[in-house]
Amino acid sequence: MSNFFWQKPQFGRRLLFKHAATAVGGYFLSPLDRAARAAEPIGKAKYCIFVLMGGGPSHVDTFDLKEGGWLPTAFAPASFEGVRWPQGLMPRIAEHLDSVALLRSVRSKAAVHELAQNWIQIGRNPVASTSRIAPHIGSVVARELSPQNSDKTLPPFLALNAAATMPANGYLPPENSPFFVTPGGTGLGNTAHRDGTAAFDRRYDLLLKLDAEERALNELGPGTREMAQFNLAARLLMYNSRVDAAFTFAADERLRYGNSGFGNACITARNLLRANLGVRFIQISVGGWDNHANIYTTLNPANANSLGRQFDTGLGTLLGDLKNDGLLQDTLVVAMGEFGRTVGTLNSQGGRDHFLQQSVFFAGAGIRGPRAIGRTDNAGSVTVETGWARDRDIRPEDIEATIYSALGIDWTKTDPNTPIGRAFEYVPKIDGIEYAPVHELWS
Numbered sequence: 001m002s003n004f005f006w007q008k009p010q011f012g013r014r015l016l017f018k019h020a021a022t023a024v025g026g027y028f029l030s031p032l033d034r035a036a037r038a039a040e041p042i043g044k045a046k047y048c049i050f051v052l053m054g055g056g057p058s059h060v061d062t063f064d065l066k067e068g069g070w071l072p073t074a075f076a077p078a079s080f081e082g083v084r085w086p087q088g089l090m091p092r093i094a095e096h097l098d099s100v101a102l103l104r105s106v107r108s109k110a111a112v113h114e115l116a117q118n119w120i121q122i123g124r125n126p127v128a129s130t131s132r133i134a135p136h137i138g139s140v141v142a143r144e145l146s147p148q149n150s151d152k153t154l155p156p157f158l159a160l161n162a163a164a165t166m167p168a169n170g171y172l173p174p175e176n177s178p179f180f181v182t183p184g185g186t187g188l189g190n191t192a193h194r195d196g197t198a199a200f201d202r203r204y205d206l207l208l209k210l211d212a213e214e215r216a217l218n219e220l221g222p223g224t225r226e227m228a229q230f231n232l233a234a235r236l237l238m239y240n241s242r243v244d245a246a247f248t249f250a251a252d253e254r255l256r257y258g259n260s261g262f263g264n265a266c267i268t269a270r271n272l273l274r275a276n277l278g279v280r281f282i283q284i285s286v287g288g289w290d291n292h293a294n295i296y297t298t299l300n301p302a303n304a305n306s307l308g309r310q311f312d313t314g315l316g317t318l319l320g321d322l323k324n325d326g327l328l329q330d331t332l333v334v335a336m337g338e339f340g341r342t343v344g345t346l347n348s349q350g351g352r353d354h355f356l357q358q359s360v361f362f363a364g365a366g367i368r369g370p371r372a373i374g375r376t377d378n379a380g381s382v383t384v385e386t387g388w389a390r391d392r393d394i395r396p397e398d399i400e401a402t403i404y405s406a407l408g409i410d411w412t413k414t415d416p417n418t419p420i421g422r423a424f425e426y427v428p429k430i431d432g433i434e435y436a437p438v439h440e441l442w443s
Contacts, residue, residue, distance in 0.1 A: 042439055043408035044332070045365035048141065049269050050283045050403070051315065051335035052162075054117060055290030058352050059340035060380040061299055062086065062308075063359035064104045064372075070345050074301040083370040088301040089308045092316020096363070097370035099319065099328060101441050103360040105374025105383040107393040108339035111354040113290070116338035121167045121283075123400030124428045133418055135170030137400055138281035140426060142176040144409045145280045153243060154277040155179040160265040162285040171418050178283070182261075183268040185254060187244040188237065197239060246271040258304070258313030262286040266318040273327050280407075286311060289337055293349035319363060328364040332406045335361040336399070343379040357381060360399060362441055365406050373440050388440045397435035401427045405437035 060066040065084045067077055076088030080097045087094045109125065110116040118126040122134040135143075142156035149156065159166065159178035169177040181188065237243050249267050257263030265284040272279045288307045291298050299308035315335065322328035340359065341352035357380060363369075374387035374394070383393050390398075401411040404426060415424045427435050 039405075039410045039412040041405040041408045041410055042437065042442060043406070044442060045406045045408075046330040047273055047279070047327075048138075048281050048332045048334065048403055048407060049318075050138070050281065051333070051361075052117070052121070052283060052285045053289050053311075053335060053337035054285055054287035055113070056116075056337040056339045056341055056354060056358075057289040058291065058295060058299070059104075059357065059359040060343050061295070061341075061352075062090070063102045063361050064340075064376055064380050066343065066378070066380045068344065072296055072301070076301070080370040083372050085370070086301075089299055090312035090316070092312045093319065095316060096319040096323065099323065099367055100361065100363045100369040101367050101371045101373060103362065103373050103387075103394055103399075103438060103441075104376055105386045105388070105394050106336075106358050106360050106399070107383065107395065108356045108358055109396060111339050111356055113338060118167055120336065120338055120396045120399065122170075123397050125430070128428070128430075130418075130420065130422055130424060130428075133171035133420060133424065134167070135172045135176065136167040136178060136283075137403060138178060138283055139169040139172050139176040140404070141281040141407060141409065143172055144404075145407065146175070146278070149278045149280070151276060151278045153237070153240065154246075154272070154279050156278055156280040157283075158272065158279050158281070159283045160268055160285070161261055162283060166283075166285075171420075171424065181247070181268070183247055183264045185247070185249045185264055185267070188247040200238070242275055242277060246275045246277060257317050258310045260305075260310040260314065262310055263314040263317075266314040270318055270321050270325075270327075273322070273331060274325060286314075291341065291351045292347070292353055293351040295341075295346065295351045322364065329366060330364075332365040332403065333361075333363040334399070334403065340380075343381045355381075357383070360394075362402075365442075367441050373438065388438050390436060394438060395433075395435060397427055397430075397433075398438060401435050402437040402439075402441070405439070411435075411437065 065077055065086050074088045075086045077084055078087040080094070083097065083102065085094055085097065093100070108116055109119055115126055121136050122131065123137055124131055124134055138157040146152070146156040155177070157176065157178045159180050161182055162178065162180055164180060166178070247268060249271070253267055254263065257267050262284065269282045269284060272282060288298065298306060300306035301309065303309060319328060319333065322331055337358065340355045340357050342355045347353060357376060374383060375385040376382060377384050386392055388394065404411040411427045413426045418424045429435070
């Protein structure tokens with residue numbers, strides 16, 4: 001049936017529509033058990049934009065600025081209500097620090113890229129026994145929030161500029177998978193039939209008739225039912241002007257957002273929230289932060305094309321547009337890497353190496369800034385004030401709980417029905433540590 005419909009589709013199209021099918025898959029969720037302790041999610045956000053800064057950005061040059069002889073004068077450090085910020089490197093974000101809080105008492109669990117990146121995306125140790133079935137945080141959000149969506153045109157979880165190897169839906173149904181797109185501003189690709197609209201409609205109508213005959217005979221097996229949902233989801237995206245508009249933007253918009261791949265993703269994220277097509281969680285991946293050498297080439301305030309400036313232009317412009325649209329109040333924006341980088345003077349190659357201490361950027365969703373939660377020593381090497389109720393380093397699992405709570409999701413939920421027969425905790429409890437949201441962001 002699928003070969004008749006698509007007639008030997010290319011791999012890229014097949015992959016695209018495989019992910020598209022997840023938007024409307026007909027799965028029934030098993031009941032979730034609530035932990036004994038009642039959680040009280042803060043519920044300030046409807047959407048989350050999660051920016052994964054792959055490679056590990058230097059916290060002491062960005063979100064936990066430390067000043068010494070190593071710091072270029074062009075960073076132009078400035079104080080915003082007591083919060084030091086690299087205004088020369090990130091002037092656009094500086095315009096919106098009134099909506100920003102910086103978590104500076106964060107410490108990674110690992111200093112290995114792949115391990116730590118997976119850790120922050122699934123909110124648990126990737127080598128733990130249940131982690132092989134663990135879904136991405138965005139997949140859990142999709143599971144929880146997509147039933148509330150009035151429009152299900154697009155999947156609730158979109159991954160922009162992401163590698164296909166990133167964590168996905170784990171044991172959850174494929175409708176909770178990330179939908180991978182690398183936006184270029186020319187619409188959503190592979191959503192038109194090569195033989196034209198008339199030929200497509202004719203074949204699709206015939207497919208529906210064949211399916212109807214099989215349904216009447218009660219011959220639809222699980223695979224056929226899934227394929228029917230697959231085709232229906234793909235059909236919602238094809239020849240859809242609202243979808244094309246969300247993924248289309250002009251040259252002047254590209255320029256305003258920095259004319260970069262990251263900027264394109266930020267424009268797309270804004271458009272998706274404006275369009276209200278069912279998206280709830282958007283991950284934007286931006287790599288290049290593994291700066292073992294020549295870090296102040298990557299973080300060069302004088303070069304608008306340097307990664308630091310592209311990041312600032314894209315994210316700062318996104319914050320401004322969301323604020324003007326009235327959407328920032330409903331959107332939690334999180335930016336973080338998998339760990340930080342070594343502190344003090346640079347290494348022999350003019351860079352910084354892997355380091356567990358890090359800082360995480362939060363904005364929107366009613367956050368009032370500028371504020372810094374937690375404090376490190378003068379070098380940025382260790383937490384000296386945690387700044388929150390648990391009075392310990394903030395861990396990836398706490399960030400996960402914070403995202404869930406902000407979106408109104410009970411982070412203490414567990415699901416007893418998993419393929420391995422063990423309950424799945426939304427936020428795990430490990431070694432007697434009960435992880436929790438950093439609600440001080442809203443205090």
